Amino acid sequence: MTIENTQVEELVYQRPKSLTRNPTTYCPGCTHGIAHRLIAEVIDEMGVREEMIGVASVGCSVFAYNFFNIDFISAPHGRAPAMATGVKRLLPDRLVWTYQGDGDLAAIGTGEIVHAASRCERITVIYVNNAVFGATGGQQAPTTLLGQKTTSFPAGRDPRTGGYPLRMAELLAMVSPESYIVRVSIHDVKHILQAGKAIRRAFEVQMQDEGFSLVEILSMCPTQWKVTPVQALQWIKERMISYYPLGEFSVPKGTPRLES
Amino acid sequence: MPAKGRIEVNEFYCKACGLCVDACPQQVIALSQNRINSKGYHPAELAEDGCTGCGICAMVCPDAAIAVYRILTAKPPA
Amino acid sequence: MARELIKGNVAFAEAAIRAGLQAYFGYPITPQTEALEWMSHRMVELGRVFLQAESELAAINMVYGAACTGARVMTSSSSPGISLMLEGLSYIAATEVPMVLVDVMRGGPGLGNIGPAQSDYSQIVHGGGHGDYYPIVFAPASIQEVIDYTVLAFDIAEKYRSIVYILIDGSIGQMMEPAELPPMREIKTTVPDWATNGAKGRERRIHASLYMNPPDLEALNMRLLERWQTIQKEEVRYKEYFLDDAEYAVVGFGTAGRVALSAVRAARQEGIKVGLLRPISLSPYPADILEQISKQVKSILVVEMNAAQMLKDVLLYTKGRTPVEFYGRPGGIIPVQDEILSEIHRIVRNPGSIEGHPRDLWFKRVYQPTKGG
Numbered sequence: 048m049t050i051e052n053t054q055v056e057e058l059v060y061q062r063p064k065s066l067t068r069n070p071t072t073y074c075p076g077c078t079h080g081i082a083h084r085l086i087a088e089v090i091d092e093m094g095v096r097e098e099m100i101g102v103a104s105v106g107c108s109v110f111a112y113n114f115f116n117i118d119f120i121s122a123p124h125g126r127a128p129a130m131a132t133g134v135k136r137l138l139p140d141r142l143v144w145t146y147q148g149d150g151d152l153a154a155i156g157t158g159e160i161v162h163a164a165s166r167c168e169r170i171t172v173i174y175v176n177n178a179v180f181g182a183t184g185g186q187q188a189p190t191t192l193l194g195q196k197t198t199s200f201p202a203g204r205d206p207r208t209g210g211y212p213l214r215m216a217e218l219l220a221m222v223s224p225e226s227y228i229v230r231v232s233i234h235d236v237k238h239i240l241q242a243g244k245a246i247r248r249a250f251e252v253q254m255q256d257e258g259f260s261l262v263e264i265l266s267m268c269p270t271q272w273k274v275t276p277v278q279a280l281q282w283i284k285e286r287m288i289s290y291y292p293l294g295e296f297s298v299p300k301g302t303p304r305l306e307s
Numbered sequence: 308m309p310a311k312g313r314i315e316v317n318e319f320y321c322k323a324c325g326l327c328v329d330a331c332p333q334q335v336i337a338l339s340q341n342r343i344n345s346k347g348y349h350p351a352e353l354a355e356d357g358c359t360g361c362g363i364c365a366m367v368c369p370d371a372a373i374a375v376y377r378i379l380t381a382k383p384p385a
Numbered sequence: 386m387a388r389e390l391i392k393g394n395v396a397f398a399e400a401a402i403r404a405g406l407q408a409y410f411g412y413p414i415t416p417q418t419e420a421l422e423w424m425s426h427r428m429v430e431l432g433r434v435f436l437q438a439e440s441e442l443a444a445i446n447m448v449y450g451a452a453c454t455g456a457r458v459m460t461s462s463s464s465p466g467i468s469l470m471l472e473g474l475s476y477i478a479a480t481e482v483p484m485v486l487v488d489v490m491r492g493g494p495g496l497g498n499i500g501p502a503q504s505d506y507s508q509i510v511h512g513g514g515h516g517d518y519y520p521i522v523f524a525p526a527s528i529q530e531v532i533d534y535t536v537l538a539f540d541i542a543e544k545y546r547s548i549v550y551i552l553i554d555g556s557i558g559q560m561m562e563p564a565e566l567p568p569m570r571e572i573k574t575t576v577p578d579w580a581t582n583g584a585k586g587r588e589r590r591i592h593a594s595l596y597m598n599p600p601d602l603e604a605l606n607m608r609l610l611e612r613w614q615t616i617q618k619e620e621v622r623y624k625e626y627f628l629d630d631a632e633y634a635v636v637g638f639g640t641a642g643r644v645a646l647s648a649v650r651a652a653r654q655e656g657i658k659v660g661l662l663r664p665i666s667l668s669p670y671p672a673d674i675l676e677q678i679s680k681q682v683k684s685i686l687v688v689e690m691n692a693a694q695m696l697k698d699v700l701l702y703t704k705g706r707t708p709v710e711f712y713g714r715p716g717g718i719i720p721v722q723d724e725i726l727s728e729i730h731r732i733v734r735n736p737g738s739i740e741g742h743p744r745d746l747w748f749k750r751v752y753q754p755t756k757g758g
Contacts, residue, residue: 056377057377116589
């Protein structure tokens, strides 16, 4: 008589607890969702839900405060780093972070982010770069690539009329001597895992008072790029990474660089 | 023996973006042909046998809609 | 405490510190930079938060973030800098977090000049930023009033979860007068039940001002308006001088009111029955007392250091019951006693109804005397 082997199921992955129950307002396939999930996983892992104050910005992620189970405040467009500075200076032992898109951080918010970075403000900035203004319908963003067509420059980005795309990670690394500034992507599983590690590292840099931290996440906007989510991933891989190289642009002194 | 696994897609969150369908190394996920959720999307589901519980679908899911199980076969005590 | 000679900008800064100020975020702008510099050493020596921001735009948003944590927080600026802050102020009002702001007004519009003016009445008293909101505005006229109203501002801001402005002109900011500072108050240790300071042992809290569902936004507007109605009843402040038997009344705030008082005293010496209403709360405006005065006098003269801003509110509240005249000096100029006294003489010679808008009449009279009429 054979004895049957018992079968046991092990739950290896579930929705992070630091996400609220609210379904997100992002389009299908929008990588804001992946960024949110990665941040929530890190909050769960680090057990820091009660110490965090998030600062939402303006753009598709304006409702970020509805999706994370932590205290959140909402900033005017571009001003999140200034609001975060106000909170962190008063409550230095809390983890204060902003969540900003490319319109918010690299257009209207350039003043605030450059100065927060130059002050090496002990905040963490999650910067989602999808090369377009998503929420307002697909206009040119400071990060739109040369030749990329948008509703406000339908012939495609021309540097003479619209300027060159801004590489914010590089720019901020130049002004922020005590910082952790890294650019990651989320176009495949390997890069998603690296992005998660970078987000965790960024929060640790704040916790250990090592400096300012910023994670630029190359992301997609299938809706405004007018492609499917799967096609959009290809576009990140084939076009964005060559202009926006991945890697660490600033690490706190005495820190070994992460393996790429 | 190849690993076995199972996923549960919470159709409350799934927006049928198709990223999991594309990412699954075993190609066993598909958008349902005959169900739609309350938002009008065809939610993703396990369409065939062969899930290894690798979790890649959950890692690419923007809506954290997927729970992943690995099925462990435990030998009975000797 | 002893009276000491204190400069206006230092007075409001130190008064705020004594009132338990926890954070100051500011930016240099003439004529209030002394406040920033005072804060830069006092706040640091007391172990409190001080930061010179990169702009007024950044400063008001730092204040916004800090205010969300429930702390006592303020900033100060002058007219063009206040314009930069209006975006943030609308958000702060909509989020219903308390803060104090001091505007040390200078000549405008545009870059204007650094002379003293009352050029921001309309901007400040009527909200200024987008949307319907109702800041509380105090206009002190002496260093002692600057101190007293700055301290009061924090309590009132917290009581109503409102913005409280202290509105002074550059001359009050710069001048020194003997005044008494209050004793140092302890920094408060309690945190309000709406503060976003980390969800320790509790549900998360949010501070936001986006209400996509229109009825929800309507409800916010109604909430702000209802609170405003309470404030209108409870927080009016003014000073009146020689009004009991007055046949004529001058209305002026801040330095204009102060100079007008000298003119009124001189006129009284000449036997003219004129009095002065000096509003201290510009918002809520002392409408009731003004209405009473308008029933009593033959004529009202509004004196301001601008091209007629409070005049509009005086016209509104007097409802045509009595002629209202205007005298103003825009451009960063303080009128002197004799100018106002001549105006009083002119009105006494010619009381009665006036044809035309008082501002146009003033303009013609003072700036175009050769054009006739």
